[in-house]
Amino acid sequence: MLNLDLSRASRYPSELVRLVEAVYSASPHDESDWIEWKSQVDLNAARAIGMMAQNILAFANRMPASASLYAEGHGYLLLGVEPGNLVGVEGLDLASLIPKVATYVDPRVIWRVEYVTVQGATVLVVIVDPPQPGAPIFTLQRQAPSGHHAGTVFVRRQAASVPASPQDIANLTSRAAASRGLDVILEIDHGLEVEPDLSQIDRLVAARRAELLGARYEPDADTDESRALRAARAELALYSDEEWTYEQYEREIDAYSKELAEQLHLRLAYRRLVDPGQYLRLRLRSDTDQHYARTRLTIHLSDRVGLAGDFQTLQFYLRDAKTYSLPFVPDPHGTPGARRHMTMDRDGMGAAIAAMNRPEPQPIPLGWVATESGEGLEVTFDEVDVRAGVGQQLPPVYVVVFGNIGDTVTLSWSLTSADTSGVQQGTMALGISPSSVDVEALCAIDEIFNH
Incomplete structure (x- = not known):
């Protein structure tokens, strides 16, 4: 179990630093459906871009009830850290990285990327918004370097992001048919x-x-x-x-x-x-x-x-x-x-x-x-x-x-x-x-x- 208040989302840089520190101090078996980590990642490699998209889609395709049990429903992908190993990544300009990942991700998924520095190492953190009742099934938008075809549905299963099974598709179809509950748009009149x-x-x-x-x-x-x-x-x-x-x-x-x-x-x-x-x-x-x-x-x-x-x-x-x-x-x-x-x-x-x-x-x-x-x-x-x-x-x-x-x-x-x-x-x-x-x-x- 991560040494962190798992009921709250990590939003601010200082909170993300604590999240990275908690992963570094965790057990390899603490990975869960709400968090994924990888230490050795080359952000310039096409496979890394595809891997990020795969995890973003899987976090977005979780079921709202189970997702809400941790981090207020958010999903986290940490690159450059794992239990006992804090190596960081070679930082790539987010203005270049985000568009590359976005070409694979359904545009309706809400996600963002942050860099945080912990003990001199730069760690990339991807944060995916909580899944909602009534949300559609989010699919891969183009063929990935891993060979997965456009239209592939990824889900979280046993702390991994994998292609959906028929039962997963049935669950997501039920999610899409559920009442959306609140459906209010927040607009900025003046920033x-x-x-x-x-x-x-x-x-x-x-x-x-x-x-x-x-x-x-x-x-x-x-x-x-x-x-x-x-x-x-x-x-x-x-x-x-x-x-x-x-x-x-x-x-x-x-x-x-x-x-x-x-x-x-x-x-x-x-x-x-x-x-x-x-x-x-x-x-x-x-x-x-x-x-x-x-x-x-x-x-x-x-x-x-x-x-x-x-x-x-x-x-x-x-x-x-x-x-x-x-x-x-x-x-x-x-x-x-x-x-x-x-x-x-x-x-x-x-x-x-x-x-x-x-x-x-x-x-x-x-x-x-x-x-x-x-x-x-x-x-x-x-x-x-x-x-x-x-x-x-x-x-x-x-x-x-x-x-x-x-x-x-x-x-x-x-x-x-x-x-x-x-x-x-x-x-x-x-x-x-x-x-x-x-x-x-x-x-x-x-x-x-x-x-």
């Missing part, structure tokens, strides 16, 4: 993006600071209109008749710049929260005539994805963002009765809000709960009803992506419904795209503060 370039805020603030430090009072600008405006503002105690030195003015600009940076970061967080166009958005859809009530989706994302911030902290700004905007811009040095930079700390602001009898902020309805760990991010959405022929938009997931543009992140998912027994599962790869956030536009300084 993953790299984080916006927040250094733009620092550059904007630095440019504003330099502009203000160089500003000087111009007497010609002292019009009747400007004098009337300053007189009106004086009633708000925003002005001082005290004549400041340049050093005092510089400290004032520094204080203004610090608060400006803080408010711009807060403004960006607020705008992203209320207009989450760049976050992960999923949709559930049923193309059948069946309605699925109280459908619950759980997704797993790799460790390159995490939650984007503390949403409860943002509640304060979400409520008052339109009232408390960017700080007042100090008047140029030397301006008579110049307006002084004024800040209000969080406690003072809270007291001011309480004095205005404003209601307490309400919790932000996220529509999901999430758990972060070293294995990645798990998100479980609130239950929704999925109606036949109608897509159900799920609430956006506020994530931060640590990968680079062009990288891929594995998303595995499971789905249950109150109307139907069983669990529907799947896996997909999400590409990481450039950020669609225009930080400069979001952080544009309001014109009103330039007067």
Whole structure:
């Protein structure tokens, strides 16, 4: 028996490493219908490609009930390791390997390939999704190097992938005729993006600071209109008749710049929260005539994805963002009765809000709960009803992506419904795209503060 929790699927790289380690420490007799391993494999050889396809098809042609007893129904092929022998394989570019294998495999089979490194050895892991009731019989798509003809059906028997017997064909025919249970499609409305370039805020603030430090009072600008405006503002105690030195003015600009940076970061967080166009958005859809009530989706994302911030902290700004905007811009040095930079700390602001009898902020309805760990991010959405022929938009997931543009992140998912027994599962790869956030536009300084 492998030294591993066999009830759970191995999805993330760290879990796959533990799976490889468990095989290396196992007994040769521990091979089973859900896992196959081979140590000496040349991925450049045609026979190796055919062998991989044969095992993928056999894992896909298992019976759902027996397959679900291990690894949540997934099938695993490990190349480069066996009990007591960890030699690895000479890594072949997956962009070259996968298409070669795919020419033999029924395109309806869902499978993926990962490389993991264990004790300096590179091991290839093929993961096949769980078989489902109602699934067709999956066949070989072309003649294999082993001599098996197109149309051959492979199954798992006694921990080996072999051609199907008449009884196997009868069992698979019954599987195909069974009720499919859940038949919901998971769609990506918006995938993953790299984080916006927040250094733009620092550059904007630095440019504003330099502009203000160089500003000087111009007497010609002292019009009747400007004098009337300053007189009106004086009633708000925003002005001082005290004549400041340049050093005092510089400290004032520094204080203004610090608060400006803080408010711009807060403004960006607020705008992203209320207009989450760049976050992960999923949709559930049923193309059948069946309605699925109280459908619950759980997704797993790799460790390159995490939650984007503390949403409860943002509640304060979400409520008052339109009232408390960017700080007042100090008047140029030397301006008579110049307006002084004024800040209000969080406690003072809270007291001011309480004095205005404003209601307490309400919790932000996220529509999901999430758990972060070293294995990645798990998100479980609130239950929704999925109606036949109608897509159900799920609430956006506020994530931060640590990968680079062009990288891929594995998303595995499971789905249950109150109307139907069983669990529907799947896996997909999400590409990481450039950020669609225009930080400069979001952080544009309001014109009103330039007067």
